[in-house]
Amino acid sequence: MDNQMINKSLAELSVGLQSGKFSSVELTQFYLDRIASHDSELNAFITVTAEQALATAKTADEKIASGSASGLTGIPLAHKDIFCTDGVKTSAGSKMLDNFIAPYNATVVEKLKSISMPMLGKTNMDEFAMGSSNENSYYGAVKNPWDLDRVPGGSSGGSAAAVAAKLAPIATGTDTGGSIRQPASLTGITGIKPTYGRVSRFGMIAYASSLDQGGVFASSAADSALLLEAMSGFDAKDSTSVDIPVPDFSTTLNDSLKGLKIGLPKEYFEEGLNSEVAKVIEAAIEEYKKLGAEIVEVSLPNTHLAIPAYYVIAPAEASSNLSRFDGVRYGYRCEDPVDLTDMYMRSRGDAFGREVKRRIMTGTYALSAGYYDAYYLKAQKIRRLISEDFQKVFEKVDVIMGPVAPETAFKIGEKSDDPISMYLSDIYTIALNLAGLPGMSVPAGFANNMPVGLQIIGNAFTEGKMLNVAHQYQQATDWHKQTPSKYAVSEGEK
Amino acid sequence: MSLTPEEVKKIAFLARLAIKEESIEQYSEDLSGILHLVDQMDAANVEDIEPMAHPQDAMQRLRKDEVTEINQREKLMENAPATENGLFLVPKVLD
Numbered sequence: 381m382d383n384q385m386i387n388k389s390l391a392e393l394s395v396g397l398q399s400g401k402f403s404s405v406e407l408t409q410f411y412l413d414r415i416a417s418h419d420s421e422l423n424a425f426i427t428v429t430a431e432q433a434l435a436t437a438k439t440a441d442e443k444i445a446s447g448s449a450s451g452l453t454g455i456p457l458a459h460k461d462i463f464c465t466d467g468v469k470t471s472a473g474s475k476m477l478d479n480f481i482a483p484y485n486a487t488v489v490e491k492l493k494s495i496s497m498p499m500l501g502k503t504n505m506d507e508f509a510m511g512s513s514n515e516n517s518y519y520g521a522v523k524n525p526w527d528l529d530r531v532p533g534g535s536s537g538g539s540a541a542a543v544a545a546k547l548a549p550i551a552t553g554t555d556t557g558g559s560i561r562q563p564a565s566l567t568g569i570t571g572i573k574p575t576y577g578r579v580s581r582f583g584m585i586a587y588a589s590s591l592d593q594g595g596v597f598a599s600s601a602a603d604s605a606l607l608l609e610a611m612s613g614f615d616a617k618d619s620t621s622v623d624i625p626v627p628d629f630s631t632t633l634n635d636s637l638k639g640l641k642i643g644l645p646k647e648y649f650e651e652g653l654n655s656e657v658a659k660v661i662e663a664a665i666e667e668y669k670k671l672g673a674e675i676v677e678v679s680l681p682n683t684h685l686a687i688p689a690y691y692v693i694a695p696a697e698a699s700s701n702l703s704r705f706d707g708v709r710y711g712y713r714c715e716d717p718v719d720l721t722d723m724y725m726r727s728r729g730d731a732f733g734r735e736v737k738r739r740i741m742t743g744t745y746a747l748s749a750g751y752y753d754a755y756y757l758k759a760q761k762i763r764r765l766i767s768e769d770f771q772k773v774f775e776k777v778d779v780i781m782g783p784v785a786p787e788t789a790f791k792i793g794e795k796s797d798d799p800i801s802m803y804l805s806d807i808y809t810i811a812l813n814l815a816g817l818p819g820m821s822v823p824a825g826f827a828n829n830m831p832v833g834l835q836i837i838g839n840a841f842t843e844g845k846m847l848n849v850a851h852q853y854q855q856a857t858d859w860h861k862q863t864p865s866k867y868a869v870s871e872g873e874k
Numbered sequence: 875m876s877l878t879p880e881e882v883k884k885i886a887f888l889a890r891l892a893i894k895e896e897s898i899e900q901y902s903e904d905l906s907g908i909l910h911l912v913d914q915m916d917a918a919n920v921e922d923i924e925p926m927a928h929p930q931d932a933m934q935r936l937r938k939d940e941v942t943e944i945n946q947r948e949k950l951m952e953n954a955p956a957t958e959n960g961l962f963l964v965p966k967v968l969d
Contacts, residue, residue: 483949576929590928619935620928688914695908699889706890708962713955717965721890729892737891741882741901742908744889758915760925765918767926800907816929840930 381410383869386546387861390455390603393549397444397454404437404444404454408498411456415500415547418867422523424532424541426461427469428501440496450495452610458548460539461502462509463489463594464583472585473505473517473535476711476731486583487615488552488594495610500548503538507733508702509556509587511535512805514563515796516735523792524567525864526830530789533563536597540567543597545867550607551597555819556587557690558784558809560595564821565784565833570598570850570860572608575840576816577622579608580615588697589620591690591813600860601822601850605629608843624841632844633851638672640849641777647683648782648808656827661783664824664834664853668781671852676777680769685762686811687803692746692759693814699743702736738799767815770839779849780837783808784821788830808835818843822850823859831862875913876906 381402388396396402412430419425433456440454464470464482466489471477485493493499506516514522514537522537524530525545532541536553540563543551553560555573564571572595579594586592594611598604609630614623644665649658665675707713707727714730717723732740746755773780785805795802812819817840821833834853838846854860877885879898882905886893893901947960956963 480953483946483953577932616937620932622930622932682918685915685918688912691908691912692915703890707955708964710953711955719965720967723965724890725887725892728890732891737893738901738904738908740889740891741885741905742912745877745885745905745909746912748885748888755912757925758918758920760927761920761923762915762918764923764926765920767929799904800911803908803911814929
């Protein structure tokens, strides 16, 4: 199998499969070999499911031969280890679930399995999706393929590193406060977090249920459009799934951007933003002007309240969601418990990491008697202010743009002892989750030799427009085609 | 808002988390830092603002009270740390 495979789009891979140029078994084995060669240094995967992947690939080849395949059939992918996969360990990056074999498939997994996309494996992540660096994993830190001394971002750091190093053509992730967009930005790939309710949360291990949303890591907006469409849609098994039709995101990718109104929130360009990162974002905005877009300065005046409100709402929901880990029905149980309380306390105390404990305790405190109004209720009111800010801006513009993160990837260990400084790195991503809006990260250049992502924010259920906006930029630039040299295959090379 | 080591112990118990004695001080510092960050909410005027619990302000969807899941008792119990005769085993609750 030709090494050029890693430079092909999903559409090109699909044509190759359908025309019989190569089989899904060959393509899947090719990626399994890349994982075997490179993952020991990246640590992007917690579990590699070679046998299952090849079995699905065989089914895919049969479907292709019999003409019953869809466009994505036979294309392998990686799932974040937060999605339940029937018969396969699903750890959520935690010692708590190190022995957990999921007894069913998440809806996302089921949908992609039903069209025979082979699952290469389950990717590394911050424990229970709590983190912005992937250093909070029980399975160790993931390395950034652009610089192995740096973090890939988090919490979906494994999926981001896998796609950036071309160990998988595409991968799933989840985003509660930036966990798709920030790692996509830090590893130089395309990531999309859709509107809350677009992708089913069934079988996605819960962190903060009113914020969690599944999405995609890909090499381009066009690839993202294909997978997002396949994994989206109403699901009766998710009580907050929204019942509206999923458009064909690919058909609008080539729409012209003439007259597109882009809002630039002044709060996203104030102090705290690294000046080199700012230059990259400004250059991207210039490119959009060339494409015919109009720039409008806007304001999101409550931006500074997003992180404080998030660190009440998310921990409160987490403290409730993670109460299910009690050592009784699944997961870790401590040795020789003397009574029930001892079993709960030591099982949870031994198996949860430090960041998870911090958030559970913060949430427990915020919800405890006498503090509910001052913390949780107040945070929910601020949540509405933040949402209203966005709605006012969307009366005037089609999309909002800005940086994804205030700086490029930091060194492993640099912030791990300072939770607050880590939290502040999510300043530009968190507000969207509070408002339930979709957001993307699109590679826009480099600052100090590390990738920078441009954030595209849309109104609810306008993923088609956002993907169009990202795709047009990717037609005019080639930042999304950059691959770290160690993992790249240049044109003409076999 | 700061949390004393005593308060941390109380919260850890409410959350059923065993915390080693030597780590209490660090948690007290970390949680106080988080609450300090959260206190920035005080600057906001939220009088007459409706709390927002769900991004689309959607109501809980209802469904018919029908059986939709098949019985997978054995499969589901395979992940349990201790079972006997189709039941979860826990330490003695009553003397």
